Amino acid sequence: MYGDANSEFNFSIGWLKRFKARHEIKSYRRFGESGSVVMENIEDALPQIRAKLENFDWKDIYNMDKKGLFYRLQADHSLATKH
Template sequence: MYGDANSEFNFSIGWLERFKARLEINSYRRFGESGLIVVENIEDALPQIRAKLENFDWKDIYNMDDIGLFYHLQAYYALATKQLEGRKKDKERLIIVVCCNGDDFVH
């Protein structure tokens, strides 16, 4: 915090954790969003997908994904002495799309 200006002032390992415990500061989620994925459903579908893909060349198999860049979004967690009031997320974003075929040629 003070660097070389005050070499006598030194935080010990665990100082922050004890400080937070003393003041009852905890980490709370600021936004709630459920993202449940049932792994069993994915594992059951993989053999069927692989069987269908065997009919195509690698150059004809594409994978595309979009990524939302939420440049105004605040942190999901905050340190506080009590639970913070909930509020909606700022949904202003840029959409980035990445696409690649099976033989690693990026489009």
């Protein structure tokens, strides 16, 4: 972490674990599960989405929900002293 200039620092996993316990730092989940989606909202939006898709050819429509596009994705866990 500090390079050769400060070689007296030796942060082990055990040190970090005890530091977090001493200061009551825990890992919290920031976002809920996908099961918390309100299906009625999706069903209301589907006709609007289908109307927009009618302007495109099928060859120009791609399903990207399973792709690894995580540019600037926020972390789903965070370290904090309170939830």
